[in-house]
Amino acid sequence: MRDSLRPGRWLLYAVLIGFAGFTLLPLVVVILNSFRTAQEIARTSVVGWPHGLAWQNWVQAWSGYCIAQRCEGIRPYMENSFMLAVPATILSTALGAIAGYSISLWRFRGDTIVFAVVVMGVFLPEQMKLIPWALVLRELGLTNTIAALVLIHTVQGMSFTTLFCRNYYIGIPQDLMKAARVDGAGYFRTFWRIVLPLSPPILIVTVIWQFTGIWNEFLYGVTFTTGGQQPVTAALIAIATTPATDLVEYGIQSAAVLLAAVPTLLVYFLGGRYFLRGLTAGAIK
Amino acid sequence: MAALNVRDLHKRFGSTEVLKGIDLTVESGEFAVLLGPSGCGKSTLLNVIAGLEQPNAGTVEIGERMVNAIPAKDRDIAMVFQSYALYPSMTVRRNITFGMECRGVPRPQQDEAVARVAALLQIDGLLERRPSQLSGGQRQRVAMGRALVRNPLLFLFDEPLSNLDAQLRVDMRTEIKQLHGRIRSTIIYVTHDQIEAMTMASRIAVMNKGEIQQFAAPDVVYNRPANLFVARFLGTPPMNTMKARLVRDGDGLAATIGTVRLPLPAQPQAARAFIDRDVFLGLRPECITDPGRPGATLEAEVLTIEPTGAETIVLASVAGERLRARVAPDVRLTPGQRTALVADTRSACLFDPATERLIG
Numbered sequence: 039m040r041d042s043l044r045p046g047r048w049l050l051y052a053v054l055i056g057f058a059g060f061t062l063l064p065l066v067v068v069i070l071n072s073f074r075t076a077q078e079i080a081r082t083s084v085v086g087w088p089h090g091l092a093w094q095n096w097v098q099a100w101s102g103y104c105i106a107q108r109c110e111g112i113r114p115y116m117e118n119s120f121m122l123a124v125p126a127t128i129l130s131t132a133l134g135a136i137a138g139y140s141i142s143l144w145r146f147r148g149d150t151i152v153f154a155v156v157v158m159g160v161f162l163p164e165q166m167k168l169i170p171w172a173l174v175l176r177e178l179g180l181t182n183t184i185a186a187l188v189l190i191h192t193v194q195g196m197s198f199t200t201l202f203c204r205n206y207y208i209g210i211p212q213d214l215m216k217a218a219r220v221d222g223a224g225y226f227r228t229f230w231r232i233v234l235p236l237s238p239p240i241l242i243v244t245v246i247w248q249f250t251g252i253w254n255e256f257l258y259g260v261t262f263t264t265g266g267q268q269p270v271t272a273a274l275i276a277i278a279t280t281p282a283t284d285l286v287e288y289g290i291q292s293a294a295v296l297l298a299a300v301p302t303l304l305v306y307f308l309g310g311r312y313f314l315r316g317l318t319a320g321a322i323k
Numbered sequence: 324m325a326a327l328n329v330r331d332l333h334k335r336f337g338s339t340e341v342l343k344g345i346d347l348t349v350e351s352g353e354f355a356v357l358l359g360p361s362g363c364g365k366s367t368l369l370n371v372i373a374g375l376e377q378p379n380a381g382t383v384e385i386g387e388r389m390v391n392a393i394p395a396k397d398r399d400i401a402m403v404f405q406s407y408a409l410y411p412s413m414t415v416r417r418n419i420t421f422g423m424e425c426r427g428v429p430r431p432q433q434d435e436a437v438a439r440v441a442a443l444l445q446i447d448g449l450l451e452r453r454p455s456q457l458s459g460g461q462r463q464r465v466a467m468g469r470a471l472v473r474n475p476l477l478f479l480f481d482e483p484l485s486n487l488d489a490q491l492r493v494d495m496r497t498e499i500k501q502l503h504g505r506i507r508s509t510i511i512y513v514t515h516d517q518i519e520a521m522t523m524a525s526r527i528a529v530m531n532k533g534e535i536q537q538f539a540a541p542d543v544v545y546n547r548p549a550n551l552f553v554a555r556f557l558g559t560p561p562m563n564t565m566k567a568r569l570v571r572d573g574d575g576l577a578a579t580i581g582t583v584r585l586p587l588p589a590q591p592q593a594a595r596a597f598i599d600r601d602v603f604l605g606l607r608p609e610c611i612t613d614p615g616r617p618g619a620t621l622e623a624e625v626l627t628i629e630p631t632g633a634e635t636i637v638l639a640s641v642a643g644e645r646l647r648a649r650v651a652p653d654v655r656l657t658p659g660q661r662t663a664l665v666a667d668t669r670s671a672c673l674f675d676p677a678t679e680r681l682i683g
Contacts, residue, residue, distance in 0.1 A: 211406055211408065213404045213405070213406045213407075213408035214408050214410065216370075216373075216375050216395075216402070216404065216408065217402070217404060217408035217409075217410070217469075218410075218421075219374075219375060219394075219395045220373060220375075220395045220396060220400065220401065220402045220422070221396065221421050221422035221425050221469075222396030222397075222422055222425035222426055223396075223421070223425050224425075227425065231410070231413075231421070232410050232412070232413075235411075235412030235413075236411060236412060
């Protein structure tokens with residue numbers, strides 16, 4: 039008998055499949071509910087097989103459902119999230135790359151202290167920074183704007199992006215930097231011509247990480263913006279907490295949740311391979 | 324004209340003093356090799372000359388121009404690194420022209436320079452490749468091409484051959500030497516490989532513990548080592564150094580080791596001051612050989628033999644001192660055997676045991 043056919047193996051796989059199913063269950067319920075009408079769910083149960091395909095849930099969720107007295111679905115909020123996540127991702131990644139480059143390859147007095155302070159940002163809880171940020175945004179006159187969230191996520195994201203990039207760049211041989219100095223390349227030319235062309239693996243990692251994190255972020259979004267300025271994560275909560283009628287629109291809510299998850303899933307499917315590789319790769323040969 | 328002039332150079336890393344007052348003058352057109360064990364400061368010295376490290380004290384002049392405050396790019400130098408340090412994302416052509424690009428040299432001039440260097444190093448066919456598509460030897464050539472294209476006052480080589488396999492290293496050694504013969508530039512070449520130093524250098528600076536022990540032509544460094552360190556560092560196997568007593572021998576001198584007495588012809592006058600005193604006697608292994616050659620006979624006990632094919636290295640005990648001899652490969656010896664060896668003492672070196680310096 040082959041190893042893989044022993045009863046112990048069967049049991050192992052059965053247990054693993056059971057756990058996997060349990061983990062996937064909420065997603066399955068949400069997907070199924072996105073195709074069930076509110077009436078159907080109310081009549082039977084939140085868990086159940088759809089009787090037909092209620093596509094109108096998706097249409098409603100996208101552009102018709104009323105959220106906080108605006109009946110445009112989650113589309114405007116998705117747009118808000120893009121307007122915030124794309125620039126914040128690009129800015130935080132670009133700044134993190136420059137900062138990581140400076141710390142790892144242009145050693146300066148106190149560079150390790152600067153690095154330690156920057157990385158400390160990774161470990162500070164979001165809640166702790168709410169009030170300081172509120173004060174800063176008021177001073178800057180950015181209260182309830184998407185620009186405010188771009189600023190916050192750029193600044194806070196730099197802790198992660200600097201850490202990622204610095205750890206990657208530290209693998210670039212010092213001899214390359216020396217050669218560039220002898221050749222007469224300055225700070226920015228060395229970065230642009232030598233370091234940046236070596237960076238795609240780590241830049242893909244930071245972009246995925248930043249985009250996912252910023253897109254999914256909720257606390258700052260719900261705290262610093264209201265109404266039409268809110269990102270989609272805040273809007274999803276608004277859908278759930280303000281039922282339009284007595285009937286809870288589980289179907290539309292499910293469709294909205296799935297729509298909101300599409301961008302990060304796309305990013306993961308497109309760049310996930312690089313992500314897994316990039317997190318482990320450090321050596322540049 | 325002096326291409327390089329280093330005066331009283333000191334360099335510390337934290338509390339470690341890596342360079343302890345280096346003085347070095349290299350004439351234009353010389354091939355100067357900095358040779359020493361790892362950690363002796365030779366690479367640090369090269370980096371200070373290049374302007375990649377700042378000295379704590381002392382001056383560096385390149386082409387009789389003081390360069391202490393001048394950045395690496397303006398020192399009129401080119402450097403070849405041990406790791407080659409080719410820019411991975413650039414083609415060979417871009418690697419070679421990058422320096423000119425930084426200095427704003429016009430494109431036609433760049434192309435001309437690349438063509439010249441590519442022909443010189445026979446890398447014409449590789450210009451559009453990336454470093455990852457090259458073999459070790461080809462990368463080495465490109466690294467040299469990047470340096471050569473500058474036509475600088477001073478070439479700095481930092482162990483450029485140590486990443487190559489043995490065969491290629493021998494080939495490149497010859498090639499670099501020929502190249503130097505053709506272009507006649509001044510080269511400062513760092514290595515820990517004494518064969519490289521001996522074969523290529525016009526002068527060798529032997530370094531140890533942050534100091535230059537001797538700076539002289541290869542045959543001088545080899546035959547008249549300035550001190551015991553140089554004597555014991557150079558040569559494979561290195562020079563035998565034995566405690567001996569210097570005595571008068573008629574008009575001349577002799578050294579006694581226990582009961583063995585070795586006449587020493589051709590010693591400098593200064594040695595007379597050490598008569599009836601202890602000295603270190605230095606004898607190259609090739610000066611101690613099998614009987615049948617002229618010289619003083621030594622009664623020896625064979626300890627081990629190391630046949631290399633062309634010759635056999637014999638570790639033997641003479642009057643309680645261990646020494647190495649080189650004998651012809653057809654001389655059959657076995658460990659434990661007593662045999663007579665012959666010492667040719669004409670090129671013997673004497674060292675002052677107090678200062679460890681060569682006498683005379």
